[in-house]
Amino acid sequence: MSTTISRPAPTATAPAPEPRRTAAVLDLARFEARELLLQAPILVIFGLYVVYRGARLLTQTGGTDDYPILNQADRATQAAPLFPALAVLICVNAAALRSRKNHTAAQFEVHPMEPWRRTLAHVLSTAPYAVLTALVVAVDFTWKALKPGAIGHGSFGELAVGPLIVLLSGVLGVLLARLLPSTFVPMVFVIFGYLGIILASGAEAEGHRIGWLSPLIFQDNGGDPIPADLLGRPAGWHALYLAGLCVLLACVTVLVSGGRTRVVKTVTAIAVAVTAVGAIGQVPYSSALEKARETASKSPEKVQSCAKYAGSTFCSFPEWNSVRGEWAEVAARVRAAAGGQARNAPLTVRQRIDTSGGVESDATLKPSRTPGQVTVGTRWGGNRVPELAVGVASVLVTGTEDDAGTMCDARMITVMWLAVGTAPHPLDTFRDVRLDDSTSGSAVILAPTDPLTMTTQQTSVLRALIDRPRAEVESRVKAHWTELTSPKTTTAQAAKLLGVEAPKGADNCEE
Numbered sequence: 001m002s003t004t005i006s007r008p009a010p011t012a013t014a015p016a017p018e019p020r021r022t023a024a025v026l027d028l029a030r031f032e033a034r035e036l037l038l039q040a041p042i043l044v045i046f047g048l049y050v051v052y053r054g055a056r057l058l059t060q061t062g063g064t065d066d067y068p069i070l071n072q073a074d075r076a077t078q079a080a081p082l083f084p085a086l087a088v089l090i091c092v093n094a095a096a097l098r099s100r101k102n103h104t105a106a107q108f109e110v111h112p113m114e115p116w117r118r119t120l121a122h123v124l125s126t127a128p129y130a131v132l133t134a135l136v137v138a139v140d141f142t143w144k145a146l147k148p149g150a151i152g153h154g155s156f157g158e159l160a161v162g163p164l165i166v167l168l169s170g171v172l173g174v175l176l177a178r179l180l181p182s183t184f185v186p187m188v189f190v191i192f193g194y195l196g197i198i199l200a201s202g203a204e205a206e207g208h209r210i211g212w213l214s215p216l217i218f219q220d221n222g223g224d225p226i227p228a229d230l231l232g233r234p235a236g237w238h239a240l241y242l243a244g245l246c247v248l249l250a251c252v253t254v255l256v257s258g259g260r261t262r263v264v265k266t267v268t269a270i271a272v273a274v275t276a277v278g279a280i281g282q283v284p285y286s287s288a289l290e291k292a293r294e295t296a297s298k299s300p301e302k303v304q305s306c307a308k309y310a311g312s313t314f315c316s317f318p319e320w321n322s323v324r325g326e327w328a329e330v331a332a333r334v335r336a337a338a339g340g341q342a343r344n345a346p347l348t349v350r351q352r353i354d355t356s357g358g359v360e361s362d363a364t365l366k367p368s369r370t371p372g373q374v375t376v377g378t379r380w381g382g383n384r385v386p387e388l389a390v391g392v393a394s395v396l397v398t399g400t401e402d403d404a405g406t407m408c409d410a411r412m413i414t415v416m417w418l419a420v421g422t423a424p425h426p427l428d429t430f431r432d433v434r435l436d437d438s439t440s441g442s443a444v445i446l447a448p449t450d451p452l453t454m455t456t457q458q459t460s461v462l463r464a465l466i467d468r469p470r471a472e473v474e475s476r477v478k479a480h481w482t483e484l485t486s487p488k489t490t491t492a493q494a495a496k497l498l499g500v501e502a503p504k505g506a507d508n509c510e511e
Contacts, residue, residue, distance in 0.1 A: 024113055025121050032095055032125035039094075041087040046132065049084050053136055057143045063382030067149035067323065070141075071228040072360075074154035077137045078216060081162035085169035086190060088129050092170050093186045096122045096177035116259030119174060123250045126170025134163035149381065152228055152319035157235030164242040165215050171246055175253040212238055212282040215245075223360035225378040226353050227317045230296060231360075232289045234282040241278025247271040293355040300352055310335075312347040316376075320351055323380050330385060331374075334392045337422045337474050339481030342396040349374045349392070367401035367449040375401060375448040383446065386419060386433045391448040393418035397485050405450045407487075410494035412458050414477065414484045416445070417465050421473060426466045439463065457491045457503035464500040473498065 036042050096119070137159055144150060176185050200214030211217060212234060248271035254264050296303055296317070306315040309328030312335070316324055327349050335343060352375050354363040365375055374391045377384065393415045394404035404415070416430070423429040431437050435444040435451070440459060445452040454462075465473050480497040483489050492502040 021113070021117065025117050025124070028113070028118065028121035029124035029127075032122055033128050035095060036088075036091050036125060036129070039087075039091040042084075042091050042129070045083050045087040046129070049080060049133075050136055053080060053140050057140065064379050064384065065381070066147060067151055067379070067381040068144040068147060069225040069378070070145055070150055070152045070154040071231065071319075072225055073141055073144045074158035075233075077140050077159060078161045078165075079218070081133050081137070081166055082216070084129065084133060085166045088126055088166055089169040089173040089190065090186050091173075092122060092126050093173035093177045094183065095125070096174050097181055097183065114258065116254050116257035116264075119178065119257035120250075120254050120259065122174045122177075123171055123253060126167060126173070129170065130163045130167035133166045134160075137162050149323070151225075151323065151380070155228070155233075155235045157237075157239040158233070160239040161216060161235075161242065164239065164246060168215060168242060168246050168249070171249045171253065175249055175256070178253055178256045209234075209283045209285050213241075213279060215242060223362045224353065226293075226355065226360060227296065227319055230289070230293050230355065232285070237278050237281030239278075241275060241282060244271050244273075244275030244278050248275050293359075297353055297355050300350065304351065306348075311344070312349060314349045316351040317353075317378075320378065320380075326380065326385075327376055327388060330388050331392050333422050334389050334418050335396065337418050337477065338393075338396050339478035340485070342481070342485075345396070346372045347374065347392070347395065348372055349376050349388075351376050351378065353378060365449045367405050369400055369402045371399050373401070377448055383432045386423065386429045387446050387448055389419040389423070389429075390415065390433055390445060390452065394447065394452065401447075401449050404447075404452065408453065408455075409487050410458070410489045410491045411485055411487060412452065412454055413461050413465075413491065413494050413498075415452070416454065416458070416462050417473065417477065421462075421466055421470065430462070430466065455491070457505055460503040461491060461495045461498070461500055464495075465498060468500070 141154055141159055145154065172189070173186060176189060197214050197216050197218065200211040200217060217233075247267065251264055251268035251271055255268065292303075300317070301315065304315045304317055305321065306313050307321075307324055308314070309325065310332045312328065312331050314324040314327050314331075331347065331349060335347070348370075350368075350373055352365050352368075354361070354365055357363045365377070368375055372395060374388070374395050376388055376391070391401065394407070395401060396418065397411050397415050398404040398407060407415075420426050420429040420433065427439060431439055433446050434454075435446060440456075440463070442456045443454045443459065445454050476498050477484060483497055484494055489497075495502040
């Protein structure tokens, strides 16, 4: 008698529920992120990036660094992340090609996780490095923004560019691995990508807004700052464009890998819309911006506010209102040592810019012909302080900046003593306002507008005055103010009036 043993027929394994699949993707993304951290390019370049930015913060102290312009500080965070972005692109591309390189791609076919989910995990593995970049950018900008002398305000759109470029590079690395599975492709892409950024920056500089479709626009912000609303940079739209582009390329990468689910298609459609809106928002170039720049350059009084300190008026663009008190301290110091009517003469210190040669250019401001008006620029701290003192002193002595530019007589001694002789460290201040950074011989003297000239003989007299007690010299300056501010007075006569030895030789303004 035979016994038959019946066994249940095998049944197909039910697919894992969606929440579990999502958790698996996130687990794989965390694993890949840790693997990326072990790659030498990531570890070294991100380490250098953090150290470099930290060192810059610690060493940028004193002078104009104590008065950072925040609408330039936000853009200064954009270039450095290019190097971490390059490392992320190359390393995540290599990670996505790992199975192909090790000839293990066929083994993944028996795994329950679909290929497109593994691709999504590679994309997500780059997010922590974008977050790390964002932290460095935030610390960098916040450090400057918290300085007591910080001027203006930054833009979240500008600050977002660095982290978004790192994220975009990671997505591109995975996409290239799926479309062109070769380790040489990222290098070629980087070269052409860099050239594209350079060309786009050049196009934007020439007024072609199409250049903003590039992820990054190199813009030299080493020139004189201008108010943020005159920059004309579509920072918010550009950040939206980059964010949409990151999501769009991530969706394309997933679609290429076979992830044609309804959710992926929906997100792709939304990403296309967001990217398009961001791109379109960058293109318009308003003629009102050009008019606003022209007004700020030629008629700044129309867009400025003024405040009075110690009998003088100080006018500035809104972002610079916080430093008007420091301008007033310089003006008060110089006026206190002047004599005659200069001590009570109306004085207006007005901030000026010039955008005729382009935005943030190093154009020299033309001397003002308005009596009693002194020009001050948009940078403050460092040498800008004694330069303002020179500007104030020259107007007190000659009446206008335009007249001061043609001065070549003993009045220059009075101007320079008022500017540097009343400073806490006269000799150092004298060196700071001279173009050659010396304290002897003829020199070009820096001022807010056109520079002044000083002969060897005038320098000798000023050096002798600096060595004398300040109160004694100040008393003589006030007592002989009329003679010392006369264009007919010679250097030898001025030296005698001030109680110092007359220099040998005659003044030569052509030195």
